[in-house]
Amino acid sequence: MRLWRVEWLRLWRTRRWLALLAPFVAFGFGGPILAKYLPQILGTSIASGGIRITAPPPVPADGIEEFIHNGMGLGVLVAIVVAAAAVSVDAHPALGAFYRTRVRHSHQLVIPRYCVVAVASAAALVAGTGAAWYETTVLLGGLPTSPMVVGTALELLYLVFVLALVSAAASVVRTPLMSAAVALGALFALQLVGIVHGAGSWLPTSLAAGLTTVVKTRHYRSFLDSAIIAAAATGALLVFAIARIGRREL
């Protein structure tokens, strides 16, 4: 069965590609605009106590920070939902039976579903980052190429890790809603672990702020541990998902 083509059709015909693209691109263009005009917006608003709030003049890194701060969260959330809908192979047992009786191994079910959503989400993130880079350059000034490329790579690594987490969740629970909820819960737990134990520097979740930090500080090495762990965890989660889905009964 041409499962790769089915997955591309799923993305195209259900218009899920639009859902993936929209938040990244919208905040890609909107983030730098917000950064540019935030001082004016704050300057015109006067608090009830008569205190005028002022903000420092924006720098180019602020444009990217606004994009990551607002767009990445929503974009990843949409990617989680889209991925959960795709990788929940057994959400409907009859449809699961249709697919399961047409493949020899469960990796043929999991890998195309994961990869197509991951590639589409990554393309949307790159498009959004490109939009933010362009808009920032136009409104706030140029951004350094090397940190932008490395930072974007870190964000992409975080995204594929999150989607692998969704695949693993879908092998534990059956419905897309539950898969998304379990993945979000796991991400939240990772954030908590990072705060409580001070392990944030090597957790994959620290990569979410990778682009902003690298553009601002130009220090790449601080993300090396978390990048290695995220890559390894992505592979491990996919192997886990393939094994679990292969053993699951309908």
Next chain:
Amino acid sequence: MGLGADLSGVHPLGRYRLSDLRPESILIVTTSALTKVYSGRTALDEVDLAVPAGSIYGLVGPNGAGKTTLLGILAGLRSPTAGEVCLGVPTTAVTICPDTPVFEPWLTASETVAFSAPIAAPAADELLEEVGLAQVRGRRVGGFSRGMTQRLGLAVALAAQPSLLILDEPCSGLDPAGRFQLLELITRLRGRTTVLFSTHLLADVARICDQLGVLDDGRLAYQGGLAEFSAQWARPVWTVRVRGEAGELVRLLEAEDWVHGAELGPDGSIRVTAYDVGQAEMGLPRVVCRAGMGLLSLAQESDLEAAFLSLTSTTARDGPGAEAMS
């Protein structure tokens, strides 16, 4: 079957084409002491199934008898708790069509068939024509009725050119014409594909099957030819409807020495099982007349149905599923 081979612990006996097999001498599916237990409840209890190659094998039984579980294990979708499944064909030559097939609603019928097996588009269209869906081959499956989806399920299953085709309640949701067409289609597969299908409809079994298996409460109560089944298990059964106190008539019938049993149904009809056809034909109207009641109807049940009810009499009396049998 693909993915399920590992799950069900299937042991393929070898790689054969159906044409290489001699029907009736080669068993395409055998199970030995196949058992499935769901959290303490035994769904299948040491089932020894034997399906001859090229046959149309009907698997009947009341609701909850274990039919879907058995078919799911054979298709590799569930794993047995104990026992073995042996296939006479490669696991890839087995396909299953569930009772309510579901397909991606955004694919067209033609795409669904073409995606399900490595076949060319014209072959997919031919299959759709065979199941009566040629006119809607370009339509998205999301708008299909249940009957259309059922027929598409059969086309999809046939696209893989299976040696063993497993159909779970293939006629459910079909109108009489659709049911007739589907049974005709299954009949045409005789000899080139072994068909194993479960059903509630004994009339369908009588029409197309040459082998029968009766599952009752997880046990294979009967397996063999249809004629032998009727001869072995059929006991004359009549349904009597009277104007008057039916309970009184039940008591009178039970006193007759030719009556094996008389039961009052929830609809007021009386189901009478007799030891002898001739005595029952003479005795039933006589007893009704003696009771002073008007005889509204007197109907003898089909041999197959009577045999089924006789075989599964305990379930027929106690289980709600028995009422679904027709």
